[in-house]
Amino acid sequence: MTSDSAAIRIEGLGKTYTSKGAPVKRALDDINLEIPRGRIFGLLGPNGAGKSTMINIMAGLVMKTEGKVSIWGFDIDQHPRNAKLSIGIVPQEILFDPFFTPREALEIQAGLYGVPKAERQSDALLAAMHLTDKANAYARTLSGGMKRRLLVAKAMVHSPPILVLDEPTAGVDIELRQQLWDYVKRLNQEGVTVVLTTHYLEEAEQLCDRIAIINHGRVVANEPTRELVGRAQSKNVVVTVDRDLTQVPENRCFDKIELLGERQVAITYAKDRVNAGEVLAALTGAGLQIVDVSTRDPDLEDVFLELTRGEAA
Numbered sequence: 528m529t530s531d532s533a534a535i536r537i538e539g540l541g542k543t544y545t546s547k548g549a550p551v552k553r554a555l556d557d558i559n560l561e562i563p564r565g566r567i568f569g570l571l572g573p574n575g576a577g578k579s580t581m582i583n584i585m586a587g588l589v590m591k592t593e594g595k596v597s598i599w600g601f602d603i604d605q606h607p608r609n610a611k612l613s614i615g616i617v618p619q620e621i622l623f624d625p626f627f628t629p630r631e632a633l634e635i636q637a638g639l640y641g642v643p644k645a646e647r648q649s650d651a652l653l654a655a656m657h658l659t660d661k662a663n664a665y666a667r668t669l670s671g672g673m674k675r676r677l678l679v680a681k682a683m684v685h686s687p688p689i690l691v692l693d694e695p696t697a698g699v700d701i702e703l704r705q706q707l708w709d710y711v712k713r714l715n716q717e718g719v720t721v722v723l724t725t726h727y728l729e730e731a732e733q734l735c736d737r738i739a740i741i742n743h744g745r746v747v748a749n750e751p752t753r754e755l756v757g758r759a760q761s762k763n764v765v766v767t768v769d770r771d772l773t774q775v776p777e778n779r780c781f782d783k784i785e786l787l788g789e790r791q792v793a794i795t796y797a798k799d800r801v802n803a804g805e806v807l808a809a810l811t812g813a814g815l816q817i818v819d820v821s822t823r824d825p826d827l828e829d830v831f832l833e834l835t836r837g838e839a840a
């Protein structure tokens with residue numbers, strides 16, 4: 528049962544939302560995904576791609592239409608309790624009973640998971656989330672960032688081997704974001720598998736060992752972060768020339784060229800088709816002297832846009 532080496536294994540997963548028995552939205556379609564143990568795994572996709580649906584199925588909050596999901600080797604249909612005990616989920620929506628204090632909220636959550644009193648770690652979790660001085664404040668008096676951190680603490684009360692964070696840094700300022708990621712990295716170093724969704728692609732690129740991108744309910748990429756970033760086909764070069772440009776030079780080497788200033792252009796080109804030398808030669812061939820050049824390496828955002836471009840989900 529737990530001989531599965533994956534933290535989460537998803538096979539042929541599909542979800543069709545229905546209304547009054549009629550299908551209204553195919554949110555996930557034939558998803559196959561293996562999330563390895565011990566890693567920080569990024570689940571990315573444009574708005575409406577299906578990330579929350581997938582996470583909510585793992586959490587047992589949304590019923591799948593078809594397919595199989597195992598969490599730490601436990602099939603969510605055959606062993607729902609063990610599956611639930613193996614995962615902690617930080618939801619996207621902030622929902623709290625406003626009359627409980629953070630400490631009470633953690634104690635209640637621990638009780639729901641059957642954690643014996645002697646094994647509870649409410650104070651340690653509050654400290655890790657920098658909430659010690661709010662331990663006895665009403666939840667309604669916490670700031671948005673504090674509420675989010677309390678959600679992370681709640682997800683960890685039963686010490687699950689997997690922590691899933693759905694957009695944990697939305698609305699959290701930079702300093703707290705940094706603290707949250709430090710905590711997540713520490714948990715990961717202690718052996719917790721982390722799965723996260725975020726719209727901050729720079730953070731995902733820095734944090735995640737491996738990234739899957741979902742678009743329109745399908746997996747369109749699933750590979751180590753470095754390989755994924757290496758897939759970017761577009762490169763960018765900004766060139767300053769020696770005279771005012773009355774019109775934008777055109778050349779088949781350029782995928783896109785735009786004027787940044789009277790003497791400066793930004794050129795996007797496909798690195799598998801042409802190289803920087805050819806791009807610059809195209810400019811000198813148009814009678815322009817090159818004064819300065821700077822290039823920008825493609826990043827996760829470029830790949831993300833290439834893979835998901837054009838259509839809103």
Ligand SMILES: Nc1ncnc2c1ncn2[C@@H]1O[C@H](COP(=O)(O)OP(=O)(O)OP(=O)(O)O)[C@@H](O)[C@H]1O
Nearest residue numbers: 544552554572573574575576577578579580581840
């Ligand atoms: N209860 C529901 N009934 C009908 N359609 C739904 C329901 N919940 C989600 N959807 C639709 O399913 C699709 C996937 O939604 P989901 O919330 O999983 O996307 P997401 O990738 O998490 O997006 P975001 O980044 O905006 O949170 C969307 O088109 C959404 O409108």
